[in-house]
Structures are given as structure tokens and as C-alpha cells.
Amino acid sequence: MASLNTQSRKHARKQQIRPLAGSLLALAIGFGVATAHADDALPKLATKTPLKVGFAQTESNNPWRLAETKSFKDIAAKCGWQVVMTDANGSNSKQVSDIQSMIAQHVDLLVFPPREEKPLAPVVLQAKKAGIPVILVDRDVDQSVAKAGRDYITFIGSDFIDQGHRAADWLVKATGGKAKIIELEGTTGASAANDRKKGFDEIIAKNPGMTIIASQSGDFARDKGRQVMETLLQAHPEVTAVYAHNDEMALGAIAAIKAAGKQPGKDIQIVTIDGTKGGMDAIAAGELGASVQSSPFFGPLACDVAQRYAKGEKIPTWVKVSDRFYDKSNVQQSMQYGY
Ligand code: AHR
Numbered sequence: 001m002a003s004l005n006t007q008s009r010k011h012a013r014k015q016q017i018r019p020l021a022g023s024l025l026a027l028a029i030g031f032g033v034a035t036a037h038a039d040d041a042l043p044k045l046a047t048k049t050p051l052k053v054g055f056a057q058t059e060s061n062n063p064w065r066l067a068e069t070k071s072f073k074d075i076a077a078k079c080g081w082q083v084v085m086t087d088a089n090g091s092n093s094k095q096v097s098d099i100q101s102m103i104a105q106h107v108d109l110l111v112f113p114p115r116e117e118k119p120l121a122p123v124v125l126q127a128k129k130a131g132i133p134v135i136l137v138d139r140d141v142d143q144s145v146a147k148a149g150r151d152y153i154t155f156i157g158s159d160f161i162d163q164g165h166r167a168a169d170w171l172v173k174a175t176g177g178k179a180k181i182i183e184l185e186g187t188t189g190a191s192a193a194n195d196r197k198k199g200f201d202e203i204i205a206k207n208p209g210m211t212i213i214a215s216q217s218g219d220f221a222r223d224k225g226r227q228v229m230e231t232l233l234q235a236h237p238e239v240t241a242v243y244a245h246n247d248e249m250a251l252g253a254i255a256a257i258k259a260a261g262k263q264p265g266k267d268i269q270i271v272t273i274d275g276t277k278g279g280m281d282a283i284a285a286g287e288l289g290a291s292v293q294s295s296p297f298f299g300p301l302a303c304d305v306a307q308r309y310a311k312g313e314k315i316p317t318w319v320k321v322s323d324r325f326y327d328k329s330n331v332q333q334s335m336q337y338g339y
Contacts, residue, residue, distance in 0.1 A: 040150050043131045045310040046108055049080035053306075054102030056112040059090040061221055062248045063276045064296050067339040068113070068138060071299030079303035090219075092119040099123045103130045111302050113138035116189035121145035124152050135305055137298040139191045148317035153309055156301050156319040160192050163292045164199020166325060167271045170290045171241055174269050177207050179241040182232050183215035184225050184253060186245035192294075193217070196245045196273060213239065218249040225249030229256035244272040247279030247291055254287050265289060275326055277338035283331040290327035296339065 045051075055072045059065055069085070076083045084102060088095035092115050102110060103126060110127050114120030114136060124146035127134050134152035141152075148155050171179065181204065186193030197215070204210045214232045218225035225244060233239065233256060242257075244250035250272035254264045264270055264287040272279060275293030282288035301319060309315050326334055 042150070042153060043128060043133045045133045045306060047310045048108075050082040051080060051109060051306070052084065052105075052107045053081045053109045053111060054084045054099070054105075054107040055086075056095055056098045056102065056110070057085065057087045058095055058113055058115040060087050061090065062246070063278065063339060064246065064248075064274055064294070068296035068298060071297045072111070072302070073299075075299035075303050079299075079307070081303070088115060090115075092116050095120060096123050100126065103127055103132060106130075107132060109306055110134045111137055111298075111306075114141045114191075115139070116187065117142045117191050117194065118145070118189060128152070133309065135302050137302055138296070141191075149315075154305060154315045154317055154319050156298055156305065156321065158294050158321045158323050160195030160294075161199035161202075163273050163294060163323065164196045164201070165203055166292045167196075167243055167273060167290070168200045168203030170325075170327065171243065171269065171271045172203065172207055172210065174271070174289055175210070175241055178209040179211070179269070180236070180238050181210065181212045181241045181243055182229070182236060182239050182253075183212050184218040184228060184242065184244040184249040185215060186217065186220040186249075188217045188219075190220075193220075193245055200243055218244070218252065220246050220248060222248040222252040225252030226256045227252075229253040230259070233257065233260050233262075240268060242268055242270045244270065246294075247272050247274035247276045247282075247288075250288055250291075251278055251282060254282060275324060275337065275339075277335075280326055280331050280335060280338045283326055283328060286328070290325065293324040293326065293337065295321050295323055 057069050072083060084107060086098035088098055095115050110132055121141040124134055124141055128151050136152055136155045138157050140155045185197055204212060213236050216228050218228045242253050244253055250270055257264045257268055262268055269289050271290050273292045273294050275291050279288060279291040305315055305319060
């Protein structure tokens with residue numbers, strides 16, 4: 001069941017829907033499409049089968065990315081898609097050139113998670129100019145350059161600011177409102193990192209007993225998270241809590257904390273985002289306190305949106321995904337959602 005949601009976002013998306021995770025859900029008709037001038041009209045999408053769809057992945061260095069890619073592989077046949085896939089190996093410029101090459105091949109539809117907000121915005125406009133409709137999944141682009149509903153069909157993804165709020169709320173409770181926090185940020189310039197930081201920092205700023213003593217990027221990667229945590233632990237031995245923008249960096253931080261002779265989950269409370277199998281196992285082991293789920297399963301939702309768009313239905317500018325939350329109270333019975 002989808003319910004309308006009227007929260008606003010930093011780029012003033014006015015209407016969204018909240019589909020239940022993992023299922024195809026009806027989109028609300030008549031909501032959320034920005035008014036566009038005639039020359040701003042979005043490209044149309046053919047109703048043919050197969051539809052040639054370009055999916056340009058950012059990197060494949062963690063379970064979240066692999067689950068996202070798999071969800072597109074799994075839906076392709078069911079959706080009548082012939083998918084062209086690329087992997088940018090963590091490079092914005094490669095992701096841009098991968099997408100440009102898909103534009104040159106005249107794919108019918110482009111779907112991608114923009115690695116960073118700014119560098120990936122112009123290529124959305126290039127696709128529009130070439131008459132190719134675009135659906136952004138997982139991360140968004142800079143709305144001052146390319147706007148949902150005007151330059152691309154929609155953004156399908158989580159509310160990253162809310163994820164940051166939920167992680168901070170848990171930490172405030174778990175620490176009784178007193179903590180010295182190290183924040184391990186995701187990829188600098190990615191909407192997921194920008195908004196997860198914003199949401200978390202907003203709540204922490206309202207709690208005088210909580211201080212962020214250091215905040216540094218670990219690039220959403222386990223080993224980088226471990227290295228950054230090693231260095232920050234030496235500079236800030238007084239740390240009592242860690243907020244990592246994803247599970248992989250939290251698992252890296254746990255390794256660094258153990259190597260420093262401290263006990264994760266006891267000496268240092270840790271909260272994170274993603275809800276991977278590895279993260280859930282760490283919660284069950286008492287080393288990780290909590291993880292806000294961030295669903296990577298965009299394939300079915302993108303298929304549903306594309307089919308409705310091709311039929312001429314109006315699509316909300318943000319198809320919002322709702323996320324679960326795991327801590328020791330529910331992790332055992334939630335293991336089937338891990339990936
Ligand atoms: O954009 C979503 C984030 O990107 C996920 O939290 C992370 O694991 C991934 O690399």
C-alpha cells in the first residue's frame with residue numbers, strides 16, 4: 001500500500017509516496033510532477049519489448065552495491081528489459097563517460113545512482129537533450145542543475161536526512177545523552193553522505209551532552225573506515241561513540257576499536273546505516289548497537305515507475321522508500337531482510 005507523504009526536502013520536492021519495502025506498489029496519480037514549460041517537457045518512453053535500459057553503477061565494493069545491482073539483474077527479464085550495465089569503479093568521471101556512452105548507443109531509458117550530487121548533474125541534462133528519459137535511484141543530483149520532474153522522471157530512494165535523525169535518536173537514548181562522538185562520513189559530495197550528516201548533526205546539536213569530536217570521510221568503504229578510525233582513535237582516545245554513514249565503515253571501525261584494545265558496544269557505542277547481513281550479525285554479537293536500514297532493492301520499483309510513465313501516468317518527483325530499523329530488540333527475527 002502506498003501512502004502520500006507531504007514532507008518537504010531541501011530541494012522542495014512537494015509530494016512523495018512511501019512504498020512498502022520489497023513490493024511493487026501503486027503510484028498516486030496526479031501528484032508531484034513539477035509544472036514544466038513546453039520546452040522543458042520530459043522525453044517520452046517507448047512501450048516496446050525489449051526496452052533497452054542502461055544501468056550505470058558507481059562501484060561494486062560492498063554488499064549494498066552488489067544487492068542493488070542484483071535487483072536490476074533480477075527484474076530485467078520480468079520487466080522486459082535488455083539491460084546494459086557498467087561499473088564506474090568509484091570514479092565520477094567514469095560514471096559520466098559510461099552514461100555518455102549509453103546515450104551514444106541510444107538506450108531507451110537510463111537508470112542510475114549518481115555517485116556525487118554535482119559532477120553527475122550535467123549528464124542528466126545531456127540525456128534529456130538526447131531524448132532519453134532518466135530515473136535516478138538511491139542517490140540524487142544537485143537540484144539547482146537538474147530537477148526531478150523537469151529534467152528527469154523521478155528520484156527513487158530513502159530519506160537520508162531521516163536516516164540520520166533515527167541514528168542520532170538511538171544514540172542519544174543509548175548513551176543517556178552523554179557522548180563524545182566520532183563520525184565516519186560516506187563519499188564526500190554524495191547525497192547519501194551530505195544528508196545523513198545533516199540529519200544526524202541536527203539532532204546532536206540539540207543535545208548539549210553530546211559532542212562530535214571528529215568527522216572524516218571513510219568513503220563508504222570498510223578498509224578506509226578502519227584506517228580512518230585507527231588514526232582518529234589515536235588522536236581522540238576519549239571517544240565514547242561512533243556514527244558511521246554505512247555498515248561497512250562501522251565494521252571497519254569495530255576492527256580498529258578491537259585492535260586498540262577497546263570493546264565495541266561496551267567502551268564505544270556504535271550506530272550506523274544500511275542493514276546489511278554483516279551489520280545485523282554485528283548487532284547480534286553485541287558489537288554494533290543499531291543500524292537504520294537503507295533498502296538497495298530498486299529494480300522492481302524502477303520497473304514499476306517506468307511502465308507507468310510509459311503509459312502516460314504522472315509520477316511523483318520523489319518515490320520514497322521506507323526503511324526498517326534494527327537493534328538488539330529485533331535483529332534475530334529480522335535476519336531475513338539482511339543482504
Ligand atoms: O547511497 C547509499 C550508500 O551507498 C549505502 O549506504 C552504501 O553502503 C553505499 O555505498
